[in-house]
Amino acid sequence: MIETRQDSRFRGLAIPAEISSMIDPQSVRVLVVPAAALDRLGRFQGFSGEAERYLDGLLVPELAQFRRRREVEDDPSFKQIIPYVVFRSGDLVFCYTRGGSLGESRLHRRRSLGVGGHVDEADAEGRPTLEAYEMAMRRELDEEVEVASPGRIRRLGLINDDATPVGRVHLGVVHVYDLDRPAVTPREEGLADPEFLPLSDLRDQSEQFESWSQICIEALLGEG
Numbered sequence: 001m002i003e004t005r006q007d008s009r010f011r012g013l014a015i016p017a018e019i020s021s022m023i024d025p026q027s028v029r030v031l032v033v034p035a036a037a038l039d040r041l042g043r044f045q046g047f048s049g050e051a052e053r054y055l056d057g058l059l060v061p062e063l064a065q066f067r068r069r070r071e072v073e074d075d076p077s078f079k080q081i082i083p084y085v086v087f088r089s090g091d092l093v094f095c096y097t098r099g100g101s102l103g104e105s106r107l108h109r110r111r112s113l114g115v116g117g118h119v120d121e122a123d124a125e126g127r128p129t130l131e132a133y134e135m136a137m138r139r140e141l142d143e144e145v146e147v148a149s150p151g152r153i154r155r156l157g158l159i160n161d162d163a164t165p166v167g168r169v170h171l172g173v174v175h176v177y178d179l180d181r182p183a184v185t186p187r188e189e190g191l192a193d194p195e196f197l198p199l200s201d202l203r204d205q206s207e208q209f210e211s212w213s214q215i216c217i218e219a220l221l222g223e224g
Contacts, residue, residue, distance in 0.1 A: 199217070
């Protein structure tokens with residue numbers, strides 16, 4: 001039996017997995033919002049706990065849209081929406097080293113807390129809405145990790161980091177996935193050296209992490 005995947009350019013067609021893997025990631029249409037819309041709601045630097053207010057104002061049909069990734073990857077007039085899921089079990093937090101198979105080459109070999117990626121048009125079924133975003137986020141999680149523990153997921157807030165080239169074109173939606181036990185296994189090679197570490201250890205090692213993870217560490221410490 002041939003494994004198949006869906007690609008947004010061939011909606012409704014079954015694409016063999018070996019062909020899908022050859023498709024240029026930069027040609028995929030991803031969810032974006034105009035940066036000017038973020039400005040109208042109140043641009044911030046770092047972390048904001050007002051996820052609902054921002055997403056309710058941004059993920060609406062008149063603003064949210066899908067554009068080819070290559071068109072927006074270096075265009076700060078758009079913000080690409082990125083689900084960023086942090087797995088936590090008690091005081092232990094999941095972390096890993098970004099490998100070459102993950103999409104953002106500028107972050108390779110950096111340590112990270114967040115699991116997730118671009119919201120592509122196929123996963124969101126072509127709908128630039130908050131409901132479709134949630135569906136795409138869960139599909140992305142299923143592709144990247146296996147979670148072998150009961151848990152509860154909630155939105156913690158947003159990350160906007162205009163201090164880095166990557167951050168200037170992305171807006172992170174931070175979700176915390178609280179697990180009954182630390183049982184997360186990567187499905188992708190790009191999530192290398194996976195482990196659960198105490199939050200206090202992450203604070204001490206924060207300089208090894210990408211900027212979004214550093215911001216998350218501070219936000220998680222603030223919760224305690």
